Amino acid sequence: MVVSHLTAGGSMDVLRHYVVVDHSRKALVFAIRGTFSISGVICDWVSFSAPFCGGLGHVAMSEVAKKMWDLTKNDVLAKLQELPDDYDLVVTGHSLGAGVATLLTILLYHEKCIPNNKIRCFAFAPPPTYHPLSAAPEAVAATTAYIHGDDTVPFLSVYHLRRFFRSMAALKTATKGMSTWDFLRIDWGYDEPSQEMVEAMRKAEAQDLRAVKGSEKLAIPAQAVVWMQKGSSTEHPDAFHASICDARKLSELPIRVPTSQRHMLEHHLASKYEIALQGVQQQPEKDKEQ
Numbered sequence: 001m002v003v004s005h006l007t008a009g010g011s012m013d014v015l016r017h018y019v020v021v022d023h024s025r026k027a028l029v030f031a032i033r034g035t036f037s038i039s040g041v042i043c044d045w046v047s048f049s050a051p052f053c054g055g056l057g058h059v060a061m062s063e064v065a066k067k068m069w070d071l072t073k074n075d076v077l078a079k080l081q082e083l084p085d086d087y088d089l090v091v092t093g094h095s096l097g098a099g100v101a102t103l104l105t106i107l108l109y110h111e112k113c114i115p116n117n118k119i120r121c122f123a124f125a126p127p128p129t130y131h132p133l134s135a136a137p138e139a140v141a142a143t144t145a146y147i148h149g150d151d152t153v154p155f156l157s158v159y160h161l162r163r164f165f166r167s168m169a170a171l172k173t174a175t176k177g178m179s180t181w182d183f184l185r186i187d188w189g190y191d192e193p194s195q196e197m198v199e200a201m202r203k204a205e206a207q208d209l210r211a212v213k214g215s216e217k218l219a220i221p222a223q224a225v226v227w228m229q230k231g232s233s234t235e236h237p238d239a240f241h242a243s244i245c246d247a248r249k250l251s252e253l254p255i256r257v258p259t260s261q262r263h264m265l266e267h268h269l270a271s272k273y274e275i276a277l278q279g280v281q282q283q284p285e286k287d288k289e290q
Contacts, residue, residue: 002028002079003072014068015097019076021083027090028079028117030104032068034095034125048158048214053110055135056216057103058127058157061096065103073113080117088118095153098126098145102221106130106139121222122146128157128218128251136221145222145247149229155255158215164255167204174200205254219251 003019017032049056080089089108093101105121108114121143133140147154174197175183185191209215225245230238 003075005071014071015064015093015100017068017072017093017097019072019079021079021087022090025090026084026087028076028083028087030072030076030089030091030101032091032093032097032101032104034093034097049131049216049218050214052103052130053106053136056131056218057106058099058129058218059214061099061127061129062103062107065100065107068100069104069107069113077114080114085116088120089114090120090122092122092124093126094124095126098123099129102126102129102139102143102145105143106136106221109136109139109142118142120144123220123222125151125153126220126222127153128155128160128220130221131216131218133219133221133248140221140247141223143222145220145225147220147225147227152255154220154225154250155253157218159209159217160255162209162212162215163205166207166209167201167254170200170204171197217251220247222247225250 001018001020003017005014006016006018015032017030019028019030021027022029048059050059050062051057052059052062076089080087091101091105091108093099101121102123105119108119119139119142121139123143123145125147126145130136145154174194182191186193186197225247227243227245227250228240229243230240
């Protein structure tokens with residue numbers, strides 16, 4: 001154990017974390033936990049973007065990444081000097097911690113904080129945190145992200161919240177006069193949505209949002225995003241399959257929610273949602289080569 005900040009107290013701007021040496025894998029591991037407090041929830045929701053390391057970053061998480069590095073850098077750098085040159089620095093985290101981990105990785109590469117050691121990042125259920133990914137090519141290439149099923153967090157940004165509320169407003173207009181019971185039966189999948197509902201959602205999703213400073217289309221800054229989804233096998237109904245996805249194409253998808261929004265979109269084969277979803281099942285050719 002090199003660093004341990006796992007107990008309550010201290011700065012609200014620093015997430016609980018630890019740094020340990022894993023000799024079996026020749027790695028110094030910097031692990032960051034996810035949302036666990038009111039301050040963490042506030043950090044999640046202050047999600048507009050601001051300048052960060054040559055691009056735009058999630059403003060609250062980028063500030064946390066900076067403060068966490070200021071707090072731990074002396075210990076981390078001292079330990080790396082003691083370790084053999086073939087040891088890597090591995091940054092990892094979950095949810096909020098994963099978002100901070102991706103931005104911390106970008107910060108380390110941008111400032112060339114660790115020139116003699118390889119830095120890798122493994123982010124589990126990270127939110128979108130950076131734009132454009134081309135502004136941080138080394139950090140993006142060093143990062144792998146994992147998302148699971150219909151988890152909302154990997155699609156949660158100001159841009160997509162604006163998009164989501166616009167879709168909900170369109171659906172509300174299309175269902176004016178419908179009883180709550182009839183709406184819930186459609187929402188739960190017992191009844192088919194009306195053509196008017198489907199068309200309202202399709203039009204809402206097809207329209208581009210008006211550009212607003214601070215609500216740029218952030219993406220998960222990772223070379224590959226492994227999306228684990230439950231398969232359709234009747235022999236193994238609980239089995240999952242994984243698709244390697246392009247983070248840029250994932251950033252085009254709406255927030256994944258098991259509500260009428262998703263139900264409406266999946267009933268329209270020409271919707272932007274369906275097209276984008278098909279487009280993320282394979283990596284781009286240049287990524288395959290790398």
